[in-house]
Amino acid sequence: MPTESPRVVIDLDLPGPTISRHIYGHFAEHLGRCIYGGFWVGEDSPIPNVGGIRSDVVEALRALQIPNLRWPGGCFADDYHWRDGIGPREERPRMVNSHWGDVVEDNSFGTHEFMALCELLGTDAYISGNVGSGSVQEMSEWIEYLTRADDSPMAVLRRQNGRDEPWKVPFFGIGNEAWGCGGSMRVEQFASLARQYSTYVRKHADNEVYRIAAGASDHDYNWTEVLMKSFDKLEAGDGPAGPFQGISLHYYTMTGSWGDKGDATTFTEDEWYIALARAAHMNELLTRHGQVMDRHDPGKRVGLVVDEWGTWWNAEPGTNPGFLYQQNTLRDALVASLHFDAFHRHADRVVMANIAQTVNVLQAMILTDPDSGALVLTPTYHVFAMNTPHHDARSLAAHVIAPEASRTVEGKDMSLLSASASTKGATAHVSLSNLDAAEARTVVLDLRGRDVTGFSAQVLTAAELNSHNTPEQPEAVAPRKLDGIRRHPRGLELDLPAHSYVTVALELGVDD
Template structure:
């Protein structure tokens, strides 16, 4: 093994396919002497809402389904999520959470009330998937749990009883009810949110009004000391910082209620226009570029809110959780508009990687995020069509980053920032993130945002360079049920040229490499 100094210098040179000789070299350093925060595994959290086919068919098919299942959970999806090492599941919403009454989803399934999902398509909700089903599913996947409580149409009593039902082992009527329903020991609730998007679908509240409600509700939310969840307040979205400001001032300073984190939501729209968001496939380079440009705004939103927290919470007691994020396009033609079903391309994998890099940089505050959503909705990991299933490019982007879960962030510095120019605008052509994994190996994640130009990387004096490459010839390359393996990671091993290890990063690609123990 070659000896390497603690500060490892990686020499990158941007390479134009048309004029490689004219390309300037970009030097990058990974500072192994000044490690940053631990990258909480829950940065890779998932979100599942009662929306379209996200749960019904996507996860739950019932015990009598011809689709192979275990206790009603479809086996192919279950195994794919186990392979993905999903660390955290958020449920039951989303907007659905503030109209969800937990008692509708317990007891014998054939006796559960049938309700209307007024948020998403106006379809019948038969409540077959409820509290017990969610926790059994999380245990099968091996994931922690994030429950979103109903602040919008619920009551303090309803929320208090649900938390007691889930977490307590006291000999109370509510706990006896849980045991009668088949669960002897308490469920493990890792996170509990009071409401969702209270600025909008959760009640159209002001920050001040919500802060008062949060204090009221959490005053009565109690769980056993050994089963206490972290409590999350519903924060703002996009450019809003007033929610973070108000919550930090009114709740933290009150001193008698818990607020472990503030949530934040941001969706990437190619056009930035909610009326005409842009297509999931068949888009021009203009929308490839604008999508990446829009998603990079995430960093500004995080820095603006973190600056407020750094001032009002210098003790770092409050986390900043991006518990809804991802791409949002016009729904696929021929599908129910309320189901938010969209195809998933290599562009989505690049979006996922760019956001992961941003979250890694701010891991001291950003200790949890949840991509929206896990199956069949928005930027999904998995798509299903009855008995068929496919894994999306976003799934593979997450899988390639598994070594980053609970790894230690390593700062990366570029001597210059190569740009991807489109018209009068430009974004970084290269995005890099590095971390020291739990086993001591150093991993580096590299993204080439450009449509046409490759990037060439020279790595001198590393013990090994091997990993995975995800890319596509087509700008909207994606998997279909007829061709589910169009886009998938391929093994990559570097070659040595003139004493240096040389890596070529194709256009439109994401690469994660293991550099060994340096």
């Protein structure tokens, strides 16, 4: 008797929580060639730029509709003093970037340059404030400098530095990795500081600011527990939580240990599956941190912000190991798709996420060649691009029924098919990942509740598991039209190639 094809059951008429576009956020740290040589080339560069900001990088990221950008760190944030990055560039003091390569930072890219970048990108600023080595006054004055419109001392200073109108800063981070590079603190110590510092990140004029306290690493559920206990009267009802409104979570995917994380492009089939299984672990982390939060905040007034996630491999041979430059393969693309499936499933609690990082560092969207100046879009970039219809759409539960499509990885069963879905108006969007390294699969989309009047699909795959894009082969991994899609009595039937990511766009009939 033939085995029934795997099915993904989706009730198109039962939308759930909205998937915030902010889960497709990005992260730019003063690390390696992310800022200098990535975003920033300087006004005198032969590479086309606007005020020193590289034009083709901006164009590529605008195509992704990136919703927010986190800066200046990361670990760098808790060594960064914002006054060093304002005023004439030639007069700015230097500092040592002790975390990333032990290089000297000249502060030529500072507050004004970052906010100009956000304006060019059409994105929201997410500023990370310095708790580890900074003061309450310093943080308070920074938000005043950024957002106040009158003749306050910091507004006057901003005008002296060439910016008349204040900026909007919707998101402000209260420290970073306070358990580690942000101060090696105990959670009880940091919880008190988070309350104190957040109080002084004030709302000026009409700038509504969402304050995000540095949260847990991986499975440190106690850190989340203590932070949740520090909130004021979450049970009281409506309105924003206080004195901060969100807590963060950091989780990186690797196949080895911190000392030997695994290679970006040279890996075995077993390492392929290990990476994907560890990426899929994000769903468990969100579930369990969410359960801790639910005990204290059943009304979900506090947001979970996964503001560092992605693959972390050994640095590419021949590059500075402190610069965290790594190639980006089809495997990285599927790591991203698995994370987005998890974020979609937890849209009721996950309000923002930021991949680490945007350009030339870790799981980047974009790689720039330091010799030729060429720009390369990575496989991960294409996953972000294929997923733009999910932005601010209503989530749809996607139930995967595929008992034969599984594999035991590190002692646990892992499904080789992952899916998520959303709807917006008269459309729906389905994401499907076939994690099988070798086997293609025919999958039925069991679509219920609304008529499907039209459909199309894209696929991202490549000949090899470690295929990646280079200046010489910029489209070795790039999306193309999927022809293997057709009507089926239950809805649609798709042919998923091995090791592939597929998105399906649906046109829906009138919702009765």
